[in-house]
Amino acid sequence: MTPPAAPSTASSAPLRILITGSAGFVGSHLVERFLGEGHTVIGVDNYISGQPQNTALFLGHPHFRFLEADVVQGIPYGGEPLDWVMHFASPASPPHYQQYPIETLMVGAQGTQNGLELAHRHGARFFLASTSEVYGDPLVHPQPETYWGNVNPNGVRSCYDEGKRYAEAITMAYHRTLGVDTRIIRIFNTYGPRMRLDDGRVITNFVDQALRGEPLTIYGNGSQTRSFQYIDDLVEGISRLMAVAYHEPVNLGNPDEYTMLNLVEVMEGVLGRTLELRYEPLPGDDPKKRKPDITVAGTLLRWKPQVQLEVGLTRTLERL
Ligand code: NAD
Ligand code: UDP
Numbered sequence: 001m002t003p004p005a006a007p008s009t010a011s012s013a014p015l016r017i018l019i020t021g022s023a024g025f026v027g028s029h030l031v032e033r034f035l036g037e038g039h040t041v042i043g044v045d046n047y048i049s050g051q052p053q054n055t056a057l058f059l060g061h062p063h064f065r066f067l068e069a070d071v072v073q074g075i076p077y078g079g080e081p082l083d084w085v086m087h088f089a090s091p092a093s094p095p096h097y098q099q100y101p102i103e104t105l106m107v108g109a110q111g112t113q114n115g116l117e118l119a120h121r122h123g124a125r126f127f128l129a130s131t132s133e134v135y136g137d138p139l140v141h142p143q144p145e146t147y148w149g150n151v152n153p154n155g156v157r158s159c160y161d162e163g164k165r166y167a168e169a170i171t172m173a174y175h176r177t178l179g180v181d182t183r184i185i186r187i188f189n190t191y192g193p194r195m196r197l198d199d200g201r202v203i204t205n206f207v208d209q210a211l212r213g214e215p216l217t218i219y220g221n222g223s224q225t226r227s228f229q230y231i232d233d234l235v236e237g238i239s240r241l242m243a244v245a246y247h248e249p250v251n252l253g254n255p256d257e258y259t260m261l262n263l264v265e266v267m268e269g270v271l272g273r274t275l276e277l278r279y280e281p282l283p284g285d286d287p288k289k290r291k292p293d294i295t296v297a298g299t300l301l302r303w304k305p306q307v308q309l310e311v312g313l314t315r316t317l318e319r320l
Contacts, residue, residue, distance in 0.1 A: 016080060018042040020071045020115060021088030023050030025195045033235050035061055042077060046070040048103060049091040054194060071111040075118050082122040087115040088129045095200030101159035108163025116174040125181045127242060128171045130249060132188040132290055133161045142291040145249050155285040175247050183241050188253025188292045192231030193319035202260060206267055216275050220282030222261040225289040229254040230312030233305040240301040253292035254305040270313045
């Protein structure tokens with residue numbers, strides 16, 4: 001692994017980039033970044049968990065085009081050459097993917113294959129948004145990319161976890177057998193502006209509940225941990241990964257680890273007031289802990305998260 005000098009998409013010639021899931025939280029930030037760098041972006045989304053207002057942000061931009069489509073049925077792009085296909089389409093919050101388990105499995109399976117086929121036809125680079133969920137309820141802590149995970153193959157989270165594990169497998173198969181130029185990123189819990197306040201994830205629930213003056217819901221006893229990454233750090237890591245030739249999965253996440261009760265304390269600090277709590281049952285198969293080992297990203301991309309949780313939460317609240 002040769003460390004590149006500050007790899008980035010910012011300095012490259014204008015590219016034509018197709019992004020599935022462009023109307024979602026992460027997808028819309030990628031659209032913004034790449035349009036800002038002078039690239040052309042084709043967004044694709046069926047709005048199963050995304051928001052039309054995220055498409056509306058870019059519709060007037062001369063280098064943005066939007067295709068409303070279910071990528072499981074096919075990606076209706078037949079136009080000019082493509083440089084990159086970035087597959088971000090998938091319900092991502094536990095309530096969303098548990099509401100749509102079949103759609104989630106299919107977008108991980110058929111949706112990923114349709115993206116790979118499109119990339120193969122165009123000789124384009126393919127980028128898969130995988131997840132820390134491939135580690136399941138981890139028995140190794142923190143989680144390096146070499147850890148194979150501890151996943152319940154048929155539990156309530158399996159539609160997401162196993163869909164993404166299959167997506168990684170088929171991405172590597174297209175790389176190994178057909179030579180598709182692939183990248184795989186394992187994204188750890190990410191937050192920031194443009195998350196749906198009703199998506200049911202912990203940060204959005206806490207923000208929404210705090211702003212409404214309602215008690216914050218703690219599932220279980222609040223001792224489970226997560227490591228929260230601000231969206232700008234993720235986008236920077238993705239941009240750097242696209243600029244290097246590395247085909248194995250790469251963790252991108254912030255290694256600062258918080259229990260859910262720690263997270264409440266940080267929220268109280270940011271809001272400057274005490275927050276009430278309401279305890280609710282822990283959902284099925286909820287991982288007890290999660291924290292990325294980011295050695296690979298540090299060495300390969302010279303990347304590390306820059307935004308501390310207090311700062312990221314403040315920015316999120318300012319830009320709701
Ligand atoms: P999101 O729900 O906000 O965005 C996903 C987008 O994909 C939505 O706009 C949705 O409508 C679209 N989509 C889903 N199925 C589709 C289909 N069949 N055809 C077309 N569009 C479809 O979620 P997000 O947080 O932005 O996550 C984006 C990607 O990043 C997902 O693949 C997710 O698994 C991955 N990821 C996110 C996180 C995180 O913390 N946000 C963590 C790990 C992985
Ligand atoms: N969680 C919580 N209260 C909520 C929502 C979630 O305590 O209102 C917990 C949840 O049980 C999990 C953690 O917060 O342990 C992170 O949940 P999230 O859905 O954000 O992400 P994921 O479980 O996919 O990491």
